[in-house]
Amino acid sequence: MLFTIRSNWALLLGIGLLMLGHGLQNTLLGVRASIEGFPTSVTGIVMSGYSIGFLVSAIVTPRLVAHVGHVRVFAAFTALASSAILAHALLLEPISWFVLRFLTGVCMSGAYVVAESWLNRAATNEDRGSLLSVYMLVQLTAWAGGQLLLNAADPGGFRLFIGVSVLLSIAVVPMLLTASPAPATAAARSFGLIRLYRSSPLGFVGMFGVGLSQGAFFAMGAVFAGKIGLDVAGISLFMALAIVGGVLLQWPVGRLSDRLDRRRVVTGTTILAGLATGIVVIAGTGTFPVVAAAFFLYGGMCLPMYALCIAHTNDNLDAEDMVGASGTLVLVVGIGMVLGPPLAAAAMDLQGPVGFASFFTIVHLGIGAFALYRMTRRASVPMADQGQHIYAPQPSPVAVALVQETAIGQQEAKEQTEIVQSPLASPAGQGYN
Numbered sequence: 001m002l003f004t005i006r007s008n009w010a011l012l013l014g015i016g017l018l019m020l021g022h023g024l025q026n027t028l029l030g031v032r033a034s035i036e037g038f039p040t041s042v043t044g045i046v047m048s049g050y051s052i053g054f055l056v057s058a059i060v061t062p063r064l065v066a067h068v069g070h071v072r073v074f075a076a077f078t079a080l081a082s083s084a085i086l087a088h089a090l091l092l093e094p095i096s097w098f099v100l101r102f103l104t105g106v107c108m109s110g111a112y113v114v115a116e117s118w119l120n121r122a123a124t125n126e127d128r129g130s131l132l133s134v135y136m137l138v139q140l141t142a143w144a145g146g147q148l149l150l151n152a153a154d155p156g157g158f159r160l161f162i163g164v165s166v167l168l169s170i171a172v173v174p175m176l177l178t179a180s181p182a183p184a185t186a187a188a189r190s191f192g193l194i195r196l197y198r199s200s201p202l203g204f205v206g207m208f209g210v211g212l213s214q215g216a217f218f219a220m221g222a223v224f225a226g227k228i229g230l231d232v233a234g235i236s237l238f239m240a241l242a243i244v245g246g247v248l249l250q251w252p253v254g255r256l257s258d259r260l261d262r263r264r265v266v267t268g269t270t271i272l273a274g275l276a277t278g279i280v281v282i283a284g285t286g287t288f289p290v291v292a293a294a295f296f297l298y299g300g301m302c303l304p305m306y307a308l309c310i311a312h313t314n315d316n317l318d319a320e321d322m323v324g325a326s327g328t329l330v331l332v333v334g335i336g337m338v339l340g341p342p343l344a345a346a347a348m349d350l351q352g353p354v355g356f357a358s359f360f361t362i363v364h365l366g367i368g369a370f371a372l373y374r375m376t377r378r379a380s381v382p383m384a385d386q387g388q389h390i391y392a393p394q395p396s397p398v399a400v401a402l403v404q405e406t407a408i409g410q411q412e413a414k415e416q417t418e419i420v421q422s423p424l425a426s427p428a429g430q431g432y433n
Helices: 002-007 009-035 040-068 070-090 094-122 128-152 159-177 193-199 201-227 232-259 262-283 288-315 319-351 354-375 397-421
Strands: none
Touching: 009 040, 009 070, 009 094, 009 128, 009 159, 009 201, 009 232, 040 070, 040 094, 040 201, 040 319, 070 094, 070 159, 094 159, 128 159, 128 232, 193 201, 193 319, 201 232, 201 262, 201 288, 201 319, 201 354, 232 262, 232 288, 262 288, 262 354, 288 319, 288 354, 319 354
């Protein structure tokens, strides 16, 4: 583990700085939108611009990288993202913000593709799993830290916008000074939406639901927190608690999914997430400790679901299809991320702040109901054939491909072990041939 960190410290530092800036940026914009008097429904649409740009970039960036190279694309995207956040402070109206959020989504997704490609290039079959775990820890820790940086200055001024710009700008330095060579580009095989659904209906619906839920929370969470009367410190703590919940519960949830039918773990986590936010629906938003505890548990259950759904989908795919399916998985979760913010905003318009919690309750209990239904329609994958749970970072084409390649390596190693342990592979067994 230490060797993995030492070998890739520059890449991990660059990604950490990107996530630190990105974590601060999302929450800052939600708070500033409320300060500027944007209607809740308008804020939801504005914030969805990021996810639309993210989806577009997932299609465009690989082609752009193939034409001009990883280094130029990474430098260009980080420069544009750094400029876009400053433009938010200058153009304080919704249409401009939507365009800027779209541009930011394109740039941040593209920067992640390049950075994660470097990590994938640096990984071997032996250390890919540990590198992925370190990457996830760096990413989520930086993301949580970004929420707390909201306390560094007044969200109504310019300083926090400048701070995000600085973080994004210096993130490029360790990436460009790394001694690791830029990775080669490779195109994955196509894997259609219908084929993915037929292969793993629960994985498909689960990924879409995760996109709805996480997209809504990280785009509109700060708006919700402001509407229930929290100050800047309270908003940053509220957002950070959900991420910390995800960090702390990733490992136990993952371990549990390796020991039980994975569909039961998916069902349990999503129902617990729905029940956690359901407490807020019933108890109301007047008591911060109750709201904070509920969304801490929500984060602890919802954030691991992304990796659980990937693992469950892999259980139903052949090894040669896993990498090809990675782009489709990102598309499914990305569509959910686009729809989540405006739907959560509409719920708040209908019910007030408690509508935010109602949205998550409906989404997660809906996934749970579908999971229970699917368990009556298809037999579970035998435990011996179930792949090992792999801790997954935020959605992006390369990150999911990195997870898939790790799963393929584990599956091939498992098959090789079974061959070696087979009686037919032993000298005694060979005597019967």
